[in-house]
Amino acid sequence: MTQPAPDPRPGDQSPGAPGADEAEQERQPTLLEQMGGVSGLVYSSVPVVVFVLANVFFGLSVAIWSSIGVAVAITVLRVVRKEPLQPAISGFFGVAIAAFIAWKTGSAKGFFLVGIWTSLLYGGVFLLSVLVRWPLVGVIWSYLNGHGQSWRKDRRARLAYDIATLTFVVVFAARFVVQKWLYDQDSTGWLAFARLAMGYPLFAVALAVTVWAVARAQARQKAIEAEQVETDAEAEARLREKYADPA
Structure with a gap:
């Protein structure tokens, strides 16, 4: 009599097993x-x-x-x-x-001119993305991590990405206003200081808001998926009960 093959243990997967490959694919680089x-x-x-x-x-x-x-x-x-x-x-x-x-x-201050106008351009693009309901933080994050754009169908998830995107708008606007004023004042030294001081700290704030938005949006997606699975299971149970044999 043929013996049934033993079930593979979850911890016995070799590096080349499908489960190991999936685990490796789940590790995505952070922003x-x-x-x-x-x-x-x-x-x-x-x-x-x-x-x-x-x-x-x-x-x-x-x-x-x-x-x-x-x-x-x-x-x-x-x-x-x-x-x-x-x-x-x-x-x-x-x-x-x-x-x-x-x-x-x-002029030495010309070294900072590109960064000043780039801040204005980025701020305008990020703001426009919110107005057209395609907040760039959500679009970029989902594209980089291959999660798709299904989050746009959920109002709360989109709102979280709107807030994160608007945070970047504020950051870029602050950089432009302050550094453009220093540029007009010919304050090259303070202009360099402003570029560095408004770089890392403001980016850290925007990144923190982005992490919050991603966590909130992903939690919403998981909740929606769980609700959908539960709804499908209930519908299947009702169908089985309806067509079950009366024996």
Whole structure:
């Protein structure tokens, strides 16, 4: 008589088993990791500090080439260390464009011009996404993690992402207003300070709100899915009872 095959134990899955593959796929990089991690945030500030210090002590030309050189060195370092390449490349081009504008305008404050107007552009895009009911925080998060856009059907989940997106709108608006005023006042030193001071702290606030919004939206989706499963089970039970044999 053929013996039935024993049921596999949950803990006996090999690394190549389907369960192990699913576990590996469940581990998604966090938003901070996707942006280059803490090191990426630190690296982004180094060229700015070098530019300002070099401009004070050696003049604009040295400041321009020093900031570009530091950006190149950071990019090479990240490549050698096999860290995420996209943040390194975007950071290098950001510094290069800022240095080019400073050279064209002949003024150190031109180094910050791109960042100022970029803040205005980003703030406008994020605000528009809320107005058209496609809040960018939810869209970007769902796209990066492959969760789909079903959250848009639930008003509470969409509201959570609206709040997170509007937080970024406030952050970008604050950066633009303060830094544009300092730019007009020719306060290059304070402009550099504002860029750094309004970078990490405000980003941390927006990130915290984003984490809250994601947790709230995902909880809502799970609750809706559970309700749907319960509803389907009740409907199936009623059908079985209706068509059951009267024996």
